[in-house]
Amino acid sequence: MKQTTWKFFKIMMLISLISTASCYAQFNSNVQGTVQDQQGSIVPKATVTLMNVDTAVTHTAFSNVSGVYRFDSLAPGNYTVSTAVQGFSPASVSFNLATDQTRDVSLTLTVEKVASTVTVTTQAPLIDASDSRFEQTLDTTALQDLPLPGRNPTSVITLAPGVTGLGGQNSPGSTSSLNFAPENWVSASANGRGATGNQYIVDGLDVTSNIRPGVMNLTPNADVLQEISVQTNTYNVEYGRASAIQTAMTTKSGTNEYHGMASDYYTSQGLTARGEFGVPQPNKLNPYHADNMSFAVGGPVIPHKQFFFFASYEPYLSLVSNGSALIGYEDPAFVTFAQNAMPNSPEVQLMVKYAPTNATTTGVSATAAQLWANTLPTADQVSCLAGVGNLGSDYDNIPCATPVFDSGHFNSSSYYNAKQYNIRLDKYFKKDRIFGNFFRDTINQGGPAVRPAFTDYNTYFTFSMQANETHMFSPNTLNEAVFGYNRIEGYVNRGGLYTVPLVSVTGLGTGWGDGGANADYIQPSGVSH
Numbered sequence: 001m002k003q004t005t006w007k008f009f010k011i012m013m014l015i016s017l018i019s020t021a022s023c024y025a026q027f028n029s030n031v032q033g034t035v036q037d038q039q040g041s042i043v044p045k046a047t048v049t050l051m052n053v054d055t056a057v058t059h060t061a062f063s064n065v066s067g068v069y070r071f072d073s074l075a076p077g078n079y080t081v082s083t084a085v086q087g088f089s090p091a092s093v094s095f096n097l098a099t100d101q102t103r104d105v106s107l108t109l110t111v112e113k114v115a116s117t118v119t120v121t122t123q124a125p126l127i128d129a130s131d132s133r134f135e136q137t138l139d140t141t142a143l144q145d146l147p148l149p150g151r152n153p154t155s156v157i158t159l160a161p162g163v164t165g166l167g168g169q170n171s172p173g174s175t176s177s178l179n180f181a182p183e184n185w186v187s188a189s190a191n192g193r194g195a196t197g198n199q200y201i202v203d204g205l206d207v208t209s210n211i212r213p214g215v216m217n218l219t220p221n222a223d224v225l226q227e228i229s230v231q232t233n234t235y236n237v238e239y240g241r242a243s244a245i246q247t248a249m250t251t252k253s254g255t256n257e258y259h260g261m262a263s264d265y266y267t268s269q270g271l272t273a274r275g276e277f278g279v280p281q282p283n284k285l286n287p288y289h290a291d292n293m294s295f296a297v298g299g300p301v302i303p304h305k306q307f308f309f310f311a312s313y314e315p316y317l318s319l320v321s322n323g324s325a326l327i328g329y330e331d332p333a334f335v336t337f338a339q340n341a342m343p344n345s346p347e348v349q350l351m352v353k354y355a356p357t358n359a360t361t362t363g364v365s366a367t368a369a370q371l372w373a374n375t376l377p378t379a380d381q382v383s384c385l386a387g388v389g390n391l392g393s394d395y396d397n398i399p400c401a402t403p404v405f406d407s408g409h410f411n412s413s414s415y416y417n418a419k420q421y422n423i424r425l426d427k428y429f430k431k432d433r434i435f436g437n438f439f440r441d442t443i444n445q446g447g448p449a450v451r452p453a454f455t456d457y458n459t460y461f462t463f464s465m466q467a468n469e470t471h472m473f474s475p476n477t478l479n480e481a482v483f484g485y486n487r488i489e490g491y492v493n494r495g496g497l498y499t500v501p502l503v504s505v506t507g508l509g510t511g512w513g514d515g516g517a518n519a520d521y522i523q524p525s526g527v528s529h
Helices: 002-018 140-145 153-159 332-341 346-353 368-375 378-385
Strands: 029-037 047-052 058-062 068-074 077-083 091-097 102-104 107-109 118-121 135-139 163-169 184-190 199-202 225-231 246-251 259-268 288-302 307-321 326-330 360-367 403-409 413-428 432-446 457-474 477-494 519-528
Touching: 029 077, 047 068, 058 068, 068 477, 077 107, 091 107, 135 140, 135 153, 140 153, 140 225, 153 163, 153 184, 153 225, 153 246, 326 332, 332 346, 332 403, 360 368, 368 378, 368 403
Parallel strands: 029 102, 029 107, 091 118, 199 246
Antiparallel strands: 029 068, 047 058, 047 077, 077 091, 135 225, 163 184, 225 246, 259 288, 288 307, 307 413, 326 403, 360 403, 413 432, 432 457, 457 477, 477 519
16 A cells, blocks of 8 residues: 555656646645643643544644744644643643634643643634635535525625625526536626636636636535635735635545435426416426436545545436427428429528428418519519419519418427536545545537437536645645646537538528537646646
């Protein structure tokens, strides 16, 4: 196990050396404080022990000549800091450490008279004297209890003081908000600055788009997140690029005990309240359904070896009616006339080979007379509009009464199927800590076309991985090596018939061909340090 771990460490160090991008630390919380007696006198050279309550991982430091101790590069969580000095009763303080927080925790020793231990449980201070930022930290409880449209955790960003907006959106102005989108537009701004100045960080990896300012390229499942820290000023020196909001998300880690969860959010037209201003009875609602499931499990990989894992899987299945709006297409009588008049023309061959199907015709939207009677002499136009006569040789003598365009309903539904999964590993040694996290998103969306040959679909992918190795040289010196890579990719208009060019006819509505020709876009970003 140790040889394998050190081989992994050497590989990550090599990757860090050959990469040139900048990065941030994933473990960016700190604890500091003063060891003193009841009279306020400092206690130097005291041994101070910090323990993560959930994982039982401990760190040791010593108070300096000023009685000050400090622990750097910590993950958020529940901790206990304690000290034992000869002549004093042991003292300990339990507290919660938030994402990207520097927490002041002082230890006050009492003179030892009888065997006793002083234990203090602290709450978050009303004023944190060690930090001047405007910040709102939303923990697991908040993410579970607060309403999250589309299960998108960015919806809670607007709860922070000084932040306004609508939260996460699949696209600007969109009313849908899912966490699978490779480009998540977040409608949020702070202190008069725009959303394009926002920055988003997941476990130290900057997932802000390089080409669309303020857009996220990775949005984790809400059940994966331990905390979300929303900051609106005086940002940590580790970060950059933000002029409005800096949002740091921390994923969950496994603990000494096995834990799991499962949930299912289901909705359909049958569960929709019509309300005072909704669709009145007895009109039917357009059919749809969405099923958003979520599963997660975490715990020790090997019990009592300070080796932990956390894994999640979130599938999403939806089908939405495209409604019953009218569409336009060519009338069969016109196609029959065109076949007889010009059987070898490309236009006729398109109409014959790629005819509309599965549409319910409601009526004729335009006849030959309605489209072209104005080309006749004025005296003949009235009779043509009445369905008498034809349009002459320029129009192959087509009868004026020939129906050309029809209108009808194409009752179809579009699908949006997605999934996200991730796995996180944490391993602690005596002087080393190794962390790794992997995310993968997949989206498939599309729907049928009235001309089946031109049915296409879109697929999108998000691939994100990161690793972190920290070596403790001494209680006051550490080195942190970080690697991260994030990549989004989308294939637009896949599966269509690209040998047929885009052809449109004025007044027809439904043309021929597929645009885009299986367009592929890629946006990678990588960091190391």
